[in-house]
Each structure stands twice: as structure tokens, then as C-alpha cells.
Amino acid sequence: MTKQDQDAFVVFDRVQKSYDGETLVVKDLNLSIGKGEFLTMLGPSGSGKTTCLMMLAGFETATHGDILLDGNPINNIPPHKRGIGMVFQNYALFPHMTVAENLSFPLEVRNMDKSEREAKVRRALDMVQMAEFGGRRPSQLSGGQQQRVALARALVFQPELVLMDEPLGALDKQLREHMQFEIKRIADNLGITVVYVTHDQTEALTMSDRVAVFDDGRIQQLAPPDELYEAPQNSFVAQFIGENNTLEGVVQEIRNGVALVRLDDGKIIEAKPVNVSSPGERTLVSIRPERVEFNKDRLQEGAHTLQAEVLEFIYMGDIFRTRLRVAGNENFIIKTRNAPDQRRLQPGEMIDIGWLPEDCRALDA
């Protein structure tokens, strides 16, 4: 066990999970989560992220490996003794109880006396600004209100670790964005550790301290949001997080930390080698749409440029989105800010595009 693991609050140590004894849903998971950290498990459906959460909560058992909470293995501790708060996808508010009774439930099963329960319930409801709704039934609340109550219920018994399983999935976009900040603020104020599962990458980027990107039962990359977005370690992460342009080619030469890539149409570009190691390897070159430049003044002296044909111009308000044909790829997108001096490209126009070599990453094919 490394030094970092000893400080960690939650540790997954070589955890595997299989439901049918034939395929592994979670393959050799190693992850440590620090105290007070907001960690998001992000991935497409079926990537194993929810299974990991359920193993942590105790509703699934790990087929192999240990899960440690505050240094103690919890594999054999039943869910109700783990003291982990959880917010469910559909909130799972008990429909036959009022909001206050829902919040009081975890305190009752802990044999807390009445006055203490009432004080805690009131404080929790205040925290999510739902104080006047204590007497209502969950069915009388809107989706956003139910979500707040579910959050308050998961926090009312003061757990140190709270798990959230796509808690905002059922809300509309505006409310979702509002609740993202709300959850983040409350988590920071209380200093709790949060493990948050989502398939929405915006949610993951805006809320998390670190994001674990899951695919195929493995963590593909574990990094803070900015690193994840700007420096994806492999092509899955590059594709999954944010919008991404890819160009296929073969590595020709790697020198001084710069790889020369011969694209499939014969043109040569410079890229930063991320997980390519030797010449002759096939590679997928990835460039973010907002890092592509077509204004020659803003490009470096001697930067490689490619010729591109404008296929479509989409006005999106704050930005312009332009679709280009570049090196045989007809879905090459560039994004430009809607500034007064910004030129609006016309379909059919031929332009030269370029980028900084460090923005262009040569990843596995």
C-alpha cells in the first residue's frame, strides 16, 4: 500500500466484479479517494461505474479485492451499518411518509430522541431551502424539490461519505445546472466526501475535484477536470470528454517531444506524442475545436497548416460552429467566439487552418 493509500478515505484495492461468472463488469479497479474530495465516476452506460458505487454502498459484493473505508475493509459489513449517505437516481423518497418523516427516518433507526431529531430535520431542510415543505408528501413536490429533499435526507444523519447515483438525471437542463452548483456548495460547506456517478460530462467537469473516466470496466483516466479536458491520456477519453476532432495517420518521427504524423492523405502535421512511442505506429490525432485557428496572425511562425473547405456555418449565439472538410474528414468542427471582429466563414470557402503543436495530441488509434 502506498503512502497516498494510507491517507485515503475510500480505497478500492484490485476490485473485480462479475455477475455471471463469465465476464467481468469491473476489471481490476484501483482507486483511492481523499477525505473531503468530490470524485465523479463518469462513463457511458455499462461501463461499470454504477456497479462500483453499489459495491461501495454495499448493495453488490465485490467478486475479488477489498474496499476500504477509513482504513477498514467493509466487504463484509451490511449496507445499513456502513453509515454512507446515498442519493438515488429517482430519489427513492418514501411515498407514504411526509418530507419531514422521510428525513426523520434515518435518525429514528439510530434511536435518536424526538427533540434532537426535529432539530436536525429542520436544519437539513433549511440547508436545501425546503423548510416550509416538511408536511408535504413527496408526490406533492416538483422534481427539483424532490431532489433537494433526497439530498437533505442523505445528509441529515451526518455521514462522512455521500454517494450520488445520477441524481440530476430526471431534471430539466436549467434546474440541473442550478442543482449542480447547489450540491457542490453544500458538499464544500459540510466538508463531506462525495462519490458522484454520472454519464453527463458537463456535470462531471463543473462539479468534481477529480473525475474517473470509466470504460469497459476500467478507469481510463483519473484526473482533475481541466487536465482531463486538455490532456486526455487516450483516444477514448478525448472522444468522451467534450467535442473533439480526430485525424488518422501514421507516426513518422518522434523528436524533442514532437511527433511528425503523416495523415492518410499524405500531409504532415506536428503533434504532441501522448501514447505513441515509435515511428510506424498508427495514431489518432486529436484537436479541440476551440484550439483550431484559421487567422494566420494568431498562428506561430512556421506552424504546419492544412487546407480546409468550409461545409457548414452554424450560428449558436455565443459561438460560431463551423464544419469543415480536412484531410478527408468531413466532420471537422471549429468553434470561434462571437466577437465583433470575428469573420463569419461562408460554405465553399477554402481556408488554411493550424494549431499549436501542444494542442494537437497523438493518441492510440
Added chain:
Amino acid sequence: MSDTTHTGPMLAADGSPLKRSLERALRRQKLRALALIAPLLIFILVTFIAPIADMLFRSVENEIVSETLPRTVVALKDWDPTLGELPDEAVFAAMAADLQEAAKAKIHTRVGSRLNYETPGISSLFRKSGRQASKWDLEKDGPFKDVLIKSEKGWGELDVWKTIQVYSPKYTNGYFLNAVDLEKTASGISPRDEDQQIYITLFLRTFAMSIGITLSCLMLGYPVAWLLSNLPSRSSNLLMILVLLPFWTSLLVRTSAWKVLLQQQGVINDVLVWVGLVANDDRLVMINNQFGTVLAMTHILLPFMILPLFSVMKTIPPSYLRAAKSLGASNWTAFWRVYFPQSVPGIGAGSILVFILAVGYYITPELVGGTKGTFISNRIAFHISSSLNWGLAAALGAILLGFVVLLYWVYDRLVGIDNVKLG
């Protein structure tokens, strides 16, 4: 004019009240809907509502006495039975005239049977005297007091005349009183002799056994319904087929199978004797008693408990139990505080269905109930087909119906009938 300042009824664009225009617009639709349900409505009215109404009417109807013996009924009006004397000659003369007329129309035995339900022996009075009545000369043969008593001694008994007087009105509550072990006498309502009291016992036994059947169905059905709604779909489909299997077999076959299993020379006793748990000369009595009825009916009515329970349980997401556990509730607390309250509508629906079916059940208690395990319905069947006392059968049925309606009302107040779902 804005909506907020307008105080009268809402108006449509043409100035007519909005409610009326809406009604007009929907009238065609409503008529078409009515036409679609009309066949079923008529069918139900003719085959269900009308017979029930007729039955309810029969339980109070008593026109036969005043129609067959009109003169006697009028003449008896002023007789005071408390004096302990027979009615005067005018009554006997009226009876003779009525008897003669009824005998001619051959309906004198019917009124005899009717009054025989109340006082045994009257039937033969009417039958025997009716045979002689055609020979009587109403002008000359008097006094008829002697003639009637000579023809049948029974006419000299005070009870006979009391019964005729008590049952002379067109409508009577006599059947209902009989149905609850009371009788109507000249001096008012009094309880029947103890050796004739059977209906209250039968009603109580029917309700007690139905409650027993409902409880055992609930106890056996709840875990099955829980499994049905929580197993993966392949296993739960198989289980569902097993639950529904009894519906594909005849009720008689199932009940007869219980006979084979439970009788003293039956499968279960044979096995117990073979194993040595029970001595051969001391075989268990498991049929033709209440145990047999409860057992067989629990088996037969079990699907009616499982299906409503299942339909409620499958709407309870498993995440509720998980949420309860994540909040610190043990398995039992999570079940009892979170799952169970949500399954209550299913328990209510299943219980009321099984109870109502059980209360009116006939075939199974008849076949496996013996004398101790029969229901009120078996008694009703007896009065319909053997004793032909339809009025009493109707009164018993009406009491049963009234009780079921009351139960339904109570259930609606407590749980809400909207919560009853069957699939």
C-alpha cells in the same frame, strides 16, 4: 373585459354560457359511448340487477296470504288473540268460503306451505280440509266452526289462527326475523327455541372461517407475491404460471383432489400411518370438518390474494429498500417501515377479494365441509332447492349482500377502493 374582472359564468365566443356549449359539444361523444356500452348494460340489468332486485323483494313479500284468503284476513283483523279464545263464527265462515274458492282454483296447498314455514302442521290442515271444501254449502252447512274443526282438529288450535293473523299483511319482516333466529308471534318478536337456532351460528361460522381463509391466504400469498415481483423475469414468469395453474383445472377436480388427500383412508393419513406418526386406528380427521374447508378454500382462493398483491408490489421500486438500508435501517426495519406500508393497498385488495369470495362460497364447503364446515350459502341452497322456502333464502342472501356492501364501504373509507388493482 378581462377574465379577472368578469364575475358571472364564463361565456363562449357566441355569448352563451361556456358550460352549456361544452355540454353540447360533448353530447354526441357521450351518446356514442353510451351506445357502445348499451349491450353490456342491458345484459347486466337483465341477468344480474333484476334477479337481485327480485330476490330482495321476495324476502319481504307476503301477498299470498291476503290474496288467497281475502275474507279471512279481513274478518281476523278485529280478533284479539290475547284473550285465549278461538275467533268467532264470522272468521270460520270466511275461512270456509276462502278455502272453497282456493280449492276450486287448486291454490289452497300453496298458502298452506307458506304458513307451514312458520307453524308446522298448517300445510296438512289446508290440504285435507281443502279436499272436503267443495262439498260444503256455504249457506246451509253452518256453523262452520264445527265443520272446520270436524274436518281437521287443527282448526281448533289457537296457534294456527295466530299465525294466519300475524302473516296476513302483504309485506312481512318475518323472513328476516327467521334469518336471525327470531320469530314473529302475536305478542311481538321473540327468540326462537334454542334447538331451532341455527342461522346466527351459521353466519358467525361463515365469517370466522372466511377470516381464517383470508388470513391464511395472506400469509401464504405475501411471500409468493414478493418473489414474483422481485425475481428475474424468467423465473418469475415460471412462478406466475404455477400460480395460475389452478385456474386451468376444474374447481370440482381440485376439491375432489383434496378429498382424496385428506380423507381417513386418504394419501396423507396413509403416509402418516406408514411413517408411524399416527396409529392405524387413530387416523386424523381432516375432512368433513372446518379444517378441511379452510384448507381446501385457502388453496382455491390463493391466486386471488397473490395477483392483487403482485400488481401492487411490482410497482414498488427496489430502490426504496436500498434507500432505507443506506439510511441505516436493518433488513427487517426496511421491510416493515418502508416496503410493507406500500404493499398495504395490495393486502387490502387481496383480502377483500378473498373474503367476499369466501363468504359466498358454496361448492367447496358442500363437498368437504361435512356438517361442521358448511357455510350460510349451503343453507341458502338448501332453502332454494329442498325446502323451497325462497323467502327465507332471499332474506339470508340479502343479509349476506348487505354485509358485503358494508364491508366494501368500510374498506373504501379506510384504504380507498381506487387502490384496488388486479393487474
